[in-house]
Amino acid sequence: MSADQRRPTHPPRGRAPLDTLDKLDSLRPSSLPPELGELDFSWDDDLIVQGQRPARPVLSPLELDLELDEGDRPTAVPDIPMDQFVARAMAAVDRDEQGQNRQSSPSPLDSAPTSGPPTLRQGRVPVRPVEAYELIPRLKTTSIPDLLSLAHKPDIEKAPLDPLALDISEMHINGPNRYLSPTEPPEVEAAFDTTVAPADDDPHRHTEADSVTTITLSPGEDTSRPSMKDRYAIGDFSGALEIAEILLSVDPSDLEAQRYATSCRDVLTQMYLSRLGGFDQVISVVLPAEELRWLNLDHRAGFLLSLVDGVSTIEELLDISGMSRLDALRIFATLREQRAILLSSR
Amino acid sequence: MERVIGIDLGTTNSCVAVMEGDAPVVVPNRGGYKTTPSIVAVTEAGKRLVGHIAKRQAITNAENTVYAAKRLIGRKWTSPQVKTTLLASAFTIVEGPHGDVRIKLREKTFSVPEISSMVLQEMKVIAEDYLGGPVSKAVVTVPAYFNDNQRQATKDAGQIAGLDVIRIINEPTAASLAYGFGKGFDRTIVVYDLGGGTFDVSVLEIGSHGVFKVIATTGDTFLGGEDFDGRVIDWLVKGFHEEHAIDLRQDRMALQRLRDASEKAKCELSSVVETEINLPFIISTGRNEALHLQRTLTRQILEELTADLVSRTIQITQQALLDSKLKIDEIDETILVGGMTRMPAVQRAVGQLIRKVPSKGVHPDEVVALGAAIQGAALVEERHEMVLLDVTPHDLGIMTVGSHFEELIPQNTTVPTSRAKIFTTSRDNQTAVKILVMQGESRKADENELLGEFVLTGLKPAPKGQVEIEVTFAINTDGIVSVSAKDMDTGQAQSIQVTATSGLTTDEIRSMMQNAQDYMVERRTDEAFEIERQRAETLMAEVESMFSVVERVVGASDFGKDALAKARSVVERARQAVKRKDSQAVLEQIDMLERTIRMFRGVVSRGT
Numbered sequence: 001m002s003a004d005q006r007r008p009t010h011p012p013r014g015r016a017p018l019d020t021l022d023k024l025d026s027l028r029p030s031s032l033p034p035e036l037g038e039l040d041f042s043w044d045d046d047l048i049v050q051g052q053r054p055a056r057p058v059l060s061p062l063e064l065d066l067e068l069d070e071g072d073r074p075t076a077v078p079d080i081p082m083d084q085f086v087a088r089a090m091a092a093v094d095r096d097e098q099g100q101n102r103q104s105s106p107s108p109l110d111s112a113p114t115s116g117p118p119t120l121r122q123g124r125v126p127v128r129p130v131e132a133y134e135l136i137p138r139l140k141t142t143s144i145p146d147l148l149s150l151a152h153k154p155d156i157e158k159a160p161l162d163p164l165a166l167d168i169s170e171m172h173i174n175g176p177n178r179y180l181s182p183t184e185p186p187e188v189e190a191a192f193d194t195t196v197a198p199a200d201d202d203p204h205r206h207t208e209a210d211s212v213t214t215i216t217l218s219p220g221e222d223t224s225r226p227s228m229k230d231r232y233a234i235g236d237f238s239g240a241l242e243i244a245e246i247l248l249s250v251d252p253s254d255l256e257a258q259r260y261a262t263s264c265r266d267v268l269t270q271m272y273l274s275r276l277g278g279f280d281q282v283i284s285v286v287l288p289a290e291e292l293r294w295l296n297l298d299h300r301a302g303f304l305l306s307l308v309d310g311v312s313t314i315e316e317l318l319d320i321s322g323m324s325r326l327d328a329l330r331i332f333a334t335l336r337e338q339r340a341i342l343l344s345s346r
Numbered sequence: 347m348e349r350v351i352g353i354d355l356g357t358t359n360s361c362v363a364v365m366e367g368d369a370p371v372v373v374p375n376r377g378g379y380k381t382t383p384s385i386v387a388v389t390e391a392g393k394r395l396v397g398h399i400a401k402r403q404a405i406t407n408a409e410n411t412v413y414a415a416k417r418l419i420g421r422k423w424t425s426p427q428v429k430t431t432l433l434a435s436a437f438t439i440v441e442g443p444h445g446d447v448r449i450k451l452r453e454k455t456f457s458v459p460e461i462s463s464m465v466l467q468e469m470k471v472i473a474e475d476y477l478g479g480p481v482s483k484a485v486v487t488v489p490a491y492f493n494d495n496q497r498q499a500t501k502d503a504g505q506i507a508g509l510d511v512i513r514i515i516n517e518p519t520a521a522s523l524a525y526g527f528g529k530g531f532d533r534t535i536v537v538y539d540l541g542g543g544t545f546d547v548s549v550l551e552i553g554s555h556g557v558f559k560v561i562a563t564t565g566d567t568f569l570g571g572e573d574f575d576g577r578v579i580d581w582l583v584k585g586f587h588e589e590h591a592i593d594l595r596q597d598r599m600a601l602q603r604l605r606d607a608s609e610k611a612k613c614e615l616s617s618v619v620e621t622e623i624n625l626p627f628i629i630s631t632g633r634n635e636a637l638h639l640q641r642t643l644t645r646q647i648l649e650e651l652t653a654d655l656v657s658r659t660i661q662i663t664q665q666a667l668l669d670s671k672l673k674i675d676e677i678d679e680t681i682l683v684g685g686m687t688r689m690p691a692v693q694r695a696v697g698q699l700i701r702k703v704p705s706k707g708v709h710p711d712e713v714v715a716l717g718a719a720i721q722g723a724a725l726v727e728e729r730h731e732m733v734l735l736d737v738t739p740h741d742l743g744i745m746t747v748g749s750h751f752e753e754l755i756p757q758n759t760t761v762p763t764s765r766a767k768i769f770t771t772s773r774d775n776q777t778a779v780k781i782l783v784m785q786g787e788s789r790k791a792d793e794n795e796l797l798g799e800f801v802l803t804g805l806k807p808a809p810k811g812q813v814e815i816e817v818t819f820a821i822n823t824d825g826i827v828s829v830s831a832k833d834m835d836t837g838q839a840q841s842i843q844v845t846a847t848s849g850l851t852t853d854e855i856r857s858m859m860q861n862a863q864d865y866m867v868e869r870r871t872d873e874a875f876e877i878e879r880q881r882a883e884t885l886m887a888e889v890e891s892m893f894s895v896v897e898r899v900v901g902a903s904d905f906g907k908d909a910l911a912k913a914r915s916v917v918e919r920a921r922q923a924v925k926r927k928d929s930q931a932v933l934e935q936i937d938m939l940e941r942t943i944r945m946f947r948g949v950v951s952r953g954t
Contacts, residue, residue: 278884279883280879289624293638297627297636299636302625305627319399321403321406322599
């Protein structure tokens with residue numbers, strides 16, 4: 001392709017032709033709350049006129065054993081650190097497998113749940129219906145099973161406990177939804193969480209010094225292919241990635257492990273990136289040097305912090321980080337949670 | 347009138363300047379810096395990095411980061427300088443197809459002019475962004491000791507970068523121009539140039555008629571600011587090892603931070619007497635803890651650590667004065683060039699040697715580029731009183747019996763020019779002579795550079811010394827050297843034309859130029875896409891931030907569920923378009939996102 005052919009062209013913008021607008025009226029939802037009054041119903045004209053389904057994601061779906069619901073949607077990032085979320089989910093699965101019954105507790109979030117039963121995936125990890133909120137990592141549509149998709153649902157009946165369900169009540173959410181848009185200034189707190197020190201009895205304890213691929217597995221844990229798939233199925237992408245890399249170290253030509261590894265990396269990258277606001281965000285260090293020392297960081301986090309100059313974007317820092325992009329993003333996400341860094345648009 | 351930029355293509359840092367009215371100004375880069383590191387790197391993802399960003403990963407990605415390419419440009423693979431650089435560099439240097447030098451970065455191999463062209467291209471972009479229009483002409487500076495091949499290679503680098511290098515001028519000459527010398531009266535000046543990687547000292551005689559004669563030049567191509575940084579690094583590493591028994595040099599990330607901090611501390615100590623070096627979490631111990639480095643460096647300690655380096659520069663300067671056959675009190679002025687000359691110890695040492703306060707009116711790291719810009723403007727505006735006369739940079743001559751070098755055209759002769767000398771045979775009944783054309787200042791031929799050779803045959807057999815052979819050297823305005831030899835008795839003659847070569851063929855240069863143009867087109871396209879991408883991501887984030895509120899307001903209704911589902915679909919399609927780098931799709935999705943936001947705002951305002 002020549003340089004000229006690569007130049008992008010900008011399409012004309014416009015609305016749907018008039019003759020299709022009549023057709024649109026017949027498609028208007030009839031259950032619009034009356035108090036909402038006049039709204040711009042044409043905002044989604046293009047979607048209807050084109051008659052298209054949402055575009056498939058670039059990643060080809062993995063040939064997983066799980067059935068995928070074609071209505072899968074991406075959802076928001078959980079409000080607690082992903083590693084804690086996954087760790088607690090795994091712990092809940094383990095406890096439930098031992099036959100312990102637990103009761104769900106009301107959601108500590110202030111967002112109101114909505115009606116409708118949760119999605120129950122056939123044959124695999126069923127989701128325990130609870131008064132829930134969006135906890136799940138943002139997943140690629142159609143390629144990742146949305147097993148943990150829990151929308152706001154006000155009238156969910158408490159179903160009998162499923163042995164493989166998650167124990168939502170044990171997930172401690174620290175105040176209101178912490179997901180901030182890049183345009184919102186972060187809250188500045190006098191005190192901050194100086195360390196991310198997990199409980200000693202947490203089997204999925206990890207340290208900042210570990211790379212993301214060594215976080216979730218403890219000695220003696222199952223590192224087999226079925227375990228990789230199971231972890232993937234329940235959303236433990238870090239654990240699944242770690243096992244995939246172990247399998248690849250044995251047989252680098254293992255196509256299935258390669259696919260799982262690629263998919264896990266993509267999902268995890270998206271998750272961390274969604275916390276950070278995008279590759280174009282500029283990072284600044286907000287903690288003074290003497291306070292930074294109180295954070296339980298390793299030399300890799302220290303190196304990344306040393307690269308931050310208040311001008312370079314995340315993308316530029318990833319180019320010069322000297323480590324994998326996923327590791328660097330994980331560290332930046334952790335530093336952001338620790339309020340050591342501030343993100344802003346260029 | 348077309349603008350001509352002046353570029354100081356330095357060993358470690360480059361600088362670009364342009365005339366604004368009657369005064370030259372240095373153009374800052376996007377980061378606001380007036381100099382740009384002459385460093386090129388290729389990341390694991392295949393992305394090219396040039397300048398400051400390349401420098402910040404120079405250690406962590408050492409094998410794929412090229413620095414100090416100027417030490418290699420225009421040199422042959424067999425050159426001793428290349429061998430020394432090969433041993434000192436982490437990046438891979440290989441022999442090229444024409445006996446030249448090539449550099450391997452990731453899976454690709456580049457010629458040295460191509461690497462330098464990437465730096466020149468960056469300077470060109472800096473100038474174009476500042477001037478708001480394209481730039482095609484430049485004056486580029488080179489060290490005074492550069493031979494014709496090195497100068498040609500620098501011109502080739504400019505050509506590859508899309509620049510017509512209308513003149514190559516010597517760095518000490520450019521510095522002198524920036525100080526306003528060359529108009530009015532004759533002067534003798536010393537230019538003391540201590541840069542990031544090299545040290546050069548030149549003695550110039552400046553004539554009021556625009557001729558700048560380099561009467562002596564010498565230096566050390568492996569002595570510069572980086573060596574001063576190295577002393578600070580050694581001091582820090584040693585202290586840390588004594589305290590913790592850990593060698594920080596074994597960790598690349600630690601070494602990168604040490605280098606950056608050492609350079610910063612060194613620069614600060616030019617204006618303050620002590621500075622604190624604070625590097626938290628410099629190294630992990632493997633026991634779930636990381637160690638910190640914190641030390642105070644004083645100016646006194648720095649001067650002690652680097653005293654021998656400063657002494658070395660003074661010794662070299664003394665040698666240059668000896669070579670020039672001038673006494674100290676015959677020196678009218680001393681100019682300081684290069685960032686390292688900001689160091690108080692350096693200024694003191696030079697002042698003590700020359701017994702005068704050096705000229706400091708112009709920033710030492712900008713002065714060469716400013717002089718190049720002045721000369722560029724003079725050439726375009728045809729201000730003859732300001733134009734430097736083109737001169738031969740080195741002596742030209744032939745090798746004679748006993749490996750001696752016989753000069754025919756001395757250094758600093760203005761071109762065009764022509765000189766002839768009579769030679770004779772050295773053996774009885776000699777019927778052929780080999781003419782070896784050489785360039786250099788040494789009286790020993792093997793210490794000079796061989797430019798070309800030819801054989802004159804058909805000589806009449808006679809006792810040695812009785813055959814007369816006239817050898818003529820001619821240099822035209824384009825710098826092409828023609829050498830001819832003629833038997834005065836028989837009239838038999840032979841000649842060659844010597845043109846400087848960088849080691850690249852015309853086709854290779856053409857191909858590299860095309861690659862450079864393609865790179866620039868792709869870069870501009872990427873920059874335009876970057877703006878679209880940022881807009882899309884801002885809108886995506888805004889839509890996502892509204893989900894919870896919209897869900898609370900209308901999530902219970904079918905309309906709400908449908909609206910939220912469609913909004914999520916829009917966000918996902920936008921994300922995929924960004925990932926595919928599909929500019930058209932991104933623009934379409936930006937439109938959808940904006941409409942989604944208007945819709946959501948309407949929902950929220952009515953529902954609250």
